[in-house]
Amino acid sequence: MKMTTSLRMRIIHRYLGFFLAGIMAMYSISGIIMIFRNTDFLKHQEVSERQLEPNLTGGELSPKLRMAVKVDKKEGDVLYFKDGNYNTKTGMATITKMELPFILDKMEHLHKATTNSPVYWLNIMFGLSLLFFVISSFWMFMPKTTVFKKGLYFSLGGILLTIILLFV
Numbered sequence: 001m002k003m004t005t006s007l008r009m010r011i012i013h014r015y016l017g018f019f020l021a022g023i024m025a026m027y028s029i030s031g032i033i034m035i036f037r038n039t040d041f042l043k044h045q046e047v048s049e050r051q052l053e054p055n056l057t058g059g060e061l062s063p064k065l066r067m068a069v070k071v072d073k074k075e076g077d078v079l080y081f082k083d084g085n086y087n088t089k090t091g092m093a094t095i096t097k098m099e100l101p102f103i104l105d106k107m108e109h110l111h112k113a114t115t116n117s118p119v120y121w122l123n124i125m126f127g128l129s130l131l132f133f134v135i136s137s138f139w140m141f142m143p144k145t146t147v148f149k150k151g152l153y154f155s156l157g158g159i160l161l162t163i164i165l166l167f168v
Contacts, residue, residue, distance in 0.1 A: 009139035012132075020129055027126065030107040033100070037108075043098040054091040061086055065093060 033042065052064050058071035058079060069081045077089040084095040099105060113120045138155075141148040 006139045006142070009136040013136040013140065016129060016132065020126070023122075023126060026107050027111060030104070030111040033104055034108055034111060040098050042104060043100055046097050046099045048095050048097075050093045050095065052086070052091045052093050055088050056086065056091070061093070065095065067095075 036042070050065065052061075056064065058069055058081070061069040061079070061081075067083065071079045071081050073080045077087050079086045079088060083097055084093060086093040100108060109117075110119065110122070113123050138151075141151065
């Protein structure tokens with residue numbers, strides 16, 4: 001049997017799809033969760049305390065806490081800011097953050113990986129795999145068949161929807 005381009009594409013498409021099923025599910029779930037990243041959906045409150053030097057100013061807190069600190073108000077010895085407070089007399093800082101559960105947080109960080117992440121190459125490889133799925137799907141059916149022709153109409157519809165969404 002002669003190995004045609006169509007057959008080769010179908011085989012690679014099939015086994016690459018099986019191989020990447022887990023990571024596609026992870027990216028799907030984390031992508032949906034990231035839509036809600038500016039809300040408290042699925043998040044729980046994490047309170048931490050850090051002992052700092054006393055008598056720091058609002059500007060000196062940012063590098064010490066590794067977060068942007070804009071002092072909203074001062075009551076006595078306590079500076080209040082968006083995610084916590086700092087007692088200038090004792091040096092105790094209390095930080096309150098809303099965090100995703102451990103596994104969802106890990107999934108979101110993987111999804112948002114940059115070149116600073118040790119696994120950024122995974123995002124590149126996954127993106128290339130998805131691009132391969134797009135291209136190889138056109139070899140799944142013979143060009144003269146009705147299914148292929150209908151598939152082209154659906155593809156055109158998807159491309160138009162994408163263009164519309166880009167400008168909304």
